[in-house]
Every structure is written in C-alpha cells, then in structure tokens.
Amino acid sequence: MPTPHYGQPRYRAIADELRKRIESGAIPPGALLPAESVLTSEFRASRGTIRQAIAALREARFVTTEHGRGTYVNPVRREDCEMEIRQRQVSADPELAALFAVEAGTVLIEQERIVREGGAVGVVIRSYRLFRE
Amino acid sequence: MPTPHYGQPRYRAIADELRKRIESGAIPPGALLPAESVLTSEFRASRGTIRQAIAALREARFVTTEHGRGTYVNPVRREDCEMEIRQRQVSADPELAALFAVEAGTVLIEQERIVREGGAVGVVIRSYRLFRE
DNA sequence: AGAAATTTGTCCGTATGTATC
DNA sequence: AGATACATACGGACAAATTTC
Numbered sequence: 149m150p151t152p153h154y155g156q157p158r159y160r161a162i163a164d165e166l167r168k169r170i171e172s173g174a175i176p177p178g179a180l181l182p183a184e185s186v187l188t189s190e191f192r193a194s195r196g197t198i199r200q201a202i203a204a205l206r207e208a209r210f211v212t213t214e215h216g217r218g219t220y221v222n223p224v225r226r227e228d229c230e231m232e233i234r235q236r237q238v239s240a241d242p243e244l245a246a247l248f249a250v251e252a253g254t255v256l257i258e259q260e261r262i263v264r265e266g267g268a269v270g271v272v273i274r275s276y277r278l279f280r281e
Numbered sequence: 282m283p284t285p286h287y288g289q290p291r292y293r294a295i296a297d298e299l300r301k302r303i304e305s306g307a308i309p310p311g312a313l314l315p316a317e318s319v320l321t322s323e324f325r326a327s328r329g330t331i332r333q334a335i336a337a338l339r340e341a342r343f344v345t346t347e348h349g350r351g352t353y354v355n356p357v358r359r360e361d362c363e364m365e366i367r368q369r370q371v372s373a374d375p376e377l378a379a380l381f382a383v384e385a386g387t388v389l390i391e392q393e394r395i396v397r398e399g400g401a402v403g404v405v406i407r408s409y410r411l412f413r414e
Numbered sequence: 415a416g417a418a419a420t421t422t423g424t425c426c427g428t429a430t431g432t433a434t435c
Numbered sequence: 436a437g438a439t440a441c442a443t444a445c446g447g448a449c450a451a452a453t454t455t456c
Contacts, residue, residue, distance in 0.1 A: 157424060183440060194426045199441085207340075215441055216433030247395060247402045262380060269380045276405045290443060316421055327445045332422085348422050349452030 159200035162191050166201065170210055170221050181211060181219040232262045237279065248278055255279045292333035295324050299334065303343055303354050314344060314352040365395045370412065381411055388412045 156164075166187075169175045182190070187198045202219055205211045213219040238258045245252040261273040302308045315323070320331045335352055338344045346352040371391045378385040394406040 159424075185440075196427085197425060200424085213441070214434090216435080216439080218434095218440065244405060247405055249402070269382070270410070272377060272380055272409045274407045274409075276407075277403070292443075318421075329446085330444060333443085346422070347452085349420080349454080351421065351453095 158193060159197045160204065162187070162193060162198065162201035163204040165191075166205060167208075167210060170205075175221050177221050177223040179221050181221065183218065230264045232264075234260045234262075236260075238276075240276075244276055248276075250278070291326060292330045293337065295320070295326060295331065295334035296337040298324075299338060300341075300343060303338075308354050310354050310356040312354050313350075314354065316351060363397045365397075367393045367395075369393075371409075373409075377409055381409075383411070 166175075166181065175181060181187075181202070184195055184198050184202070187193075187201075188195055191198065193201075202211065202213065206213055206219075209222060211219050211221055236258055237255050240248065240250060240252055240254045240256050242252050244256060245254060248254070248256070256276045257279050259275045261271075261275075262269060263271040263273070299308075299314065308314060314320075314335070317328055317331050317335070320326075320334075321328050324331065335344065335346065339346055339352075342355060344352045344354055369391055370388050373381065373383060373385055373387045373389050375385050377389060378387060381387070381389070389409045390412050392408045394404075394408075395402060396404040396406070
C-alpha cells in the first residue's frame, strides 16, 4: 500500500512519539536511540521515513547522530524557558558611538531580550543597531 | 549504477553548484530555482538526491521552498560578516539589577559581540548574566 | 468555475558505501 | 575479518498546493 498520510505525516508522528519517550525519560540523555533497523520494525515504516523522523529530532536539537555509531539523546533542553522582547530607541553611549562611527548621543535601536529560566531571569540580551529610516 | 560516493557526496556537490549560481547572481534573489524535475535532468541525479541538495541550501538559509510553488532564492545573505566577542565584568545598572533581583552595582558578566558587515559595524550585542562561583 | 498541468511533499523498497565496534 | 549502524543514491507511487488554461 503506497501512502495515505491523512493529517500528520508519518515521519512526524514517529518523531513525536520518540520525542515523548525522550521527554518522559524513557530514553534518558546520553542514551542511544534504537537503531534505524529496530525502529523500522517497531513502526512498520520504511528506513527513509525513520530517517526523516530522526532528522527532524536532530534539527530540533533533541538528538545527535554519529556515523557508524548511533543516535544519542542530547542532554537537558530547558523546558521552562520563556523569552520577552522589548524594543526602544536609546542614545549611543561613547563606546557604541565609537563602534558605529557616529557622534555620541546618536539614536540607536535597542532590542532587549529577557530569557527566563524557571521563573528567574537567566540572561538579558541587548542588541544595538543604527537607526536608519 | 547504484552508488559510489567517493570524496564528496553527490547531493553536496549539487548544492555547491547551485550555491555558486546564487552567489554569482546567475539566480538572483527572489527568483525561482529550476524545478526539481529540471534539476533531475540537468544533473542526471534522482529526485531524492536533488531534494537533499535543496534541503541543504534551505538549512543554510539560501532558499525558501513553498509547496506547489517552487524554491525561491532568499534576499541578501551577508558574505563578509565577521564577529568579535569580548567578555568583561560590569556593574549592574538599575534596570538590570531589577531584572536579576539584585542590588544595583552587583557584578555581572557582560559579553559583547560585534558583528561587522563589510567593514562597518552592523550590530552590537551585549548579553548579561549573573556572576556566580 | 472547473479541469489539467506543474511542482513540491510524503512514503515505500532496494542496493551499496563507509565508519565503528 | 565480521557484524552492526549510519550515509548516500536510485526508482516508483500517490498526495497536496499552486498555477495555467
């Protein structure tokens, strides 16, 4: 039977299932994912489809694959990580003015990103660009 | 002939060739890449291999693909972009102190990234974290 | 509005190359 | 050297979105 994929594609459903196992701790960080051949049997999917699912997990940084070895579950991956962004105009301080080669006090665009990790503020990131039209 | 891939894989060689055409302007930003069927003929490669090449370009943000439409060349993509990183300790200004819930003047780790785009400074990014340990 | 053609998306099966154990 | 596991590549089939007529 060739291929009906109503709703969600097969490879994505498989990726989701594997992701659940990772997040639940069923496959802990550092552990190897079952081999492609094993997953092929378990999910009754072709190798290409299994590889697509693993590629999706890899892209999302859940796992890392090593040639001839296997696919490992990556450590951590913060769950409770929110980010706020704010943008405003500020005057260039002397250092920024020098970097951008403008006069001190020139208007810059500042974006501030506040990364919260489990409630507390983890990192504050401020970026500056020249304001041009 | 099934598949020898000595040295560079086929899909990567194709991706490189397409990238050259994009960087040279032969396929300008906003333009459509030749359809997969056309590339299949030109490179005498299977569709899967062509799609792998395009996927590589997509991952590198050179192109964007739309279902039923085609694959477009993305605008810009700065070539000459260098970055410097510097780290130092600074005193928390009132706003940062409030965010981190510490007293003003508390020591923070500041990392400054200076992104140059073609000589001039394009963006300055400053990140702040608490200094612990 | 509707049908056909075009183009990308998904999936299958198979074969062979390459790295690691 | 052999077994295992991932990487590359081919070819075919059908699905879904878009464009064209």
